Amino acid sequence: MSHISTSFPMLFGHILDPAIQRVTVEFEGDEKPVVTEAKLVEVGPESIIWFVLLPSSATIPYEIKGFNDKGELVTHKQMDDPNGMGSMVLEER
DSSP, X not given: XXXXXXXXXXXXXXXXXXXXXXXXEEEEOSSSEEEEEOEEEEEETTEEEEEEEOOTTOOSOEEEEEEOTTSOEEEXXXXXXXXXXXXXXXXXX
């Protein structure tokens, strides 16, 4: 992999609430926002992680969004630090 000279940002997280069925990451593109669908992976009983590989052109801030099975937005977080971390809390239902 030494021939690859650019970085590919990877964002990931652990889904703690089964209400979250879909995760997207959004960032500003050249003319409009770019939305990237995260992969959800079951890693154990009731344990799901998500990850997304972004293009090297992706720049912060990143907007992470979690959706329920009806496609409704239930949580979101803006990441302003490329090395940042934190929790996302579900909105009131």
